[in-house]
Amino acid sequence: MKGKTLWRISVTTTPGAEEAVAELIGTLFGQPASTYYDMKSGVSTVMVYLPGKLHLPPEIRADMVAGLRRISRCGLKINPGKITTARVRQENWAESWKQHFKPIEIIRGGARRSVRAATKSLLIKPSWSRRKPRKGQAVVVLDPGLSFGTGHHPTTAYCLGEVVHCQKSQDSEPSSFLDLGTGSGILAIAAVKLGYSPVSAMDFDPDAVRIARANARINRVEQKLKIRRRDVAKLPGRPRRQYDLVCANLISNLLLAERRRIVAQLNRTGTLVLAGILKPEFEEVQKAYKTLGLRLISHREEKGWSSGSFRFGL
Numbered sequence: 001m002k003g004k005t006l007w008r009i010s011v012t013t014t015p016g017a018e019e020a021v022a023e024l025i026g027t028l029f030g031q032p033a034s035t036y037y038d039m040k041s042g043v044s045t046v047m048v049y050l051p052g053k054l055h056l057p058p059e060i061r062a063d064m065v066a067g068l069r070r071i072s073r074c075g076l077k078i079n080p081g082k083i084t085t086a087r088v089r090q091e092n093w094a095e096s097w098k099q100h101f102k103p104i105e106i107i108r109g110g111a112r113r114s115v116r117a118a119t120k121s122l123l124i125k126p127s128w129s130r131r132k133p134r135k136g137q138a139v140v141v142l143d144p145g146l147s148f149g150t151g152h153h154p155t156t157a158y159c160l161g162e163v164v165h166c167q168k169s170q171d172s173e174p175s176s177f178l179d180l181g182t183g184s185g186i187l188a189i190a191a192v193k194l195g196y197s198p199v200s201a202m203d204f205d206p207d208a209v210r211i212a213r214a215n216a217r218i219n220r221v222e223q224k225l226k227i228r229r230r231d232v233a234k235l236p237g238r239p240r241r242q243y244d245l246v247c248a249n250l251i252s253n254l255l256l257a258e259r260r261r262i263v264a265q266l267n268r269t270g271t272l273v274l275a276g277i278l279k280p281e282f283e284e285v286q287k288a289y290k291t292l293g294l295r296l297i298s299h300r301e302e303k304g305w306s307s308g309s310f311r312f313g314l
Contacts, residue, residue, distance in 0.1 A: 001280045007054040008086045008114035010047040011068070012281050016303025017076040018044040019153050019276070023251075024067040028060060035153075043080070049088075053234045056085060075280055076304045103131045106190075122190055127218075138193035141185060141219055153235075155275035158300050159187055159247045159309035162273045167194045175244035178265055181234055185212030189248050192221040196245070237263040239304040242267035249275040256288055263292050268312050271297075284304035 009092045012022050015037055020032035029048045037044045059132035064083055072078050081196065103125035123133045124140045133139045152208040168175050177191040179201035201208050216222040232254060246266045249257060255274055256264070267271050272294060277285055279301055285295055286308065 006049045006051055006088050008047050008088050009048055009054075009056065010045050010084050010086070011064070012043050012045050012080050012082045012084075014043070014077045014079065014303065015044045016154070016305060017078045018046050018067065018072070018091075019067070019072055019155065019305070020071045020076055020278075021046045021078065023062065024071065026061055026254075027169045028067070052151035053159065054085060054087070073245070074278055076278065103129050105134075105137075105158075106157070106164055111180050121167075122160065122194065124186070124190075138190070139202050140190050140193055141216075142184060142189075142215055154300070154305045155249055155277075155307050158302075159249055159273055160190055161189050161308055162271070163187060163194060163196075163245065166271055167196065176241070178243040178246045178252040178266075180246065180248040180262065181206050181250045182212050183249075185227060186214045187249075188212070188225050189216055189219050189221055191245075192224045193219070197224065198241075200243075201225060201227045202232075203227075205230065205247065214307050232258050232261065235265065235311065237261060237264050239265055242270070244270045245273070246270065247275070248272040249273075252285055253279040255285055259288055259292060263289070265295065266312075270311070272310045274309070274310065275305075277308075279304050279306050282308065 001039045009025065011021050011025060018035045018037075022035055023050055025046060026033040029050065033046050033048050033064050035044055035046050062081065068078050068081050072282050076175060103123060106122035106124065109164060116248065122140065123131065123137045125131050127141050128143075163177070165173060174195050174197040177188065177196040179185075179188040179191070179199075182188055182201035182203045185201060188199050191199045201212060206229055209227055212227045213222065216225060216227065232248075232250065235258070237260065243265055244267060246262070248262050255277065263272065272289075274285060274289070282299075282301075288312055290296075295310050295313055297311050298309040300307050
């Protein structure tokens with residue numbers, strides 16, 4: 001692979017809009033998008049990498065511009081929204097990530113990036129990092145790839161925080177965990193590292209399933225979690241197993257359309273985490289799940305995105 005040329009198509013945007021932009025360009029180019037966040041500038045860059053000769057017809061660029069405008073109309077700030085293309089060598093691409101992908105510590109409902117932060121329960125770091133875990137921290141090793149997001153997005157951070165918060169004490173029976181829309185597998189791997197059992201994860205995208213399984217092997221937890229390709233719309237209404245914690249980091253339309261199937265996976269004393277929701281859409285999602293007997297117990301808004309945790313009861 002050494003010396004192989006890749007074409008990078010990138011859009012610079014705000015952290016709050018990076019997930020929506022990633023969905024846009026990933027769909028247009030048929031490739032899962034990668035993202036990185038520059039802490040100094042506060043700018044997120046969303047990229048797809050294409051092998052071989054670059055073909056970027058005017059109509060595709062026009063579709064990108066139109067898509068960015070739609071995202072902006074939804075209330076997300078996309079500035080600067082600059083579209084660029086560049087040719088990079090495979091080895092240069094790999095090395096560039098080492099400058100941008102830094103370790104993060106997870107707290108309830110979010111992530112803290114400061115090296116001087118107080119002891120936390122979860123450390124996520126790339127394999128080249130020499131950062132040592134603090135006492136009691138579980139460690140997840142994840143290297144960015146051509147289709148890997150860094151996990152700094154507010155909705156992912158919220159889900160990770162809830163995985164940390166909902167873990168039981170060591171002398172209790174472990175909690176079970178289900179990850180709907182697993183992506184890189186980061187939530188499911190973290191759950192195993194924190195002592196959840198059993199742990200299941202699923203995604204409709206075959207590339208996501210492949211990457212999640214590879215990440216599970218890197219973290220030596222592949223025997224402790226089940227990762228499958230599955231459509232949320234085909235989840236059973238009466239499953240054989242229900243889970244103590246269910247995370248659904250999905251788009252609002254899917255959360256609304258399949259809410260009964262999603263809720264069916266949760267046991268009566270469990271916690272359901274819903275994320276991936278644009279701020280203006282959260283109230284509608286909340287009301288829809290309230291009709292199914294779920295009350296909101298925790299809520300966070302950050303950079304135009306909303307996430308919430310729900311339980312059964314008044």
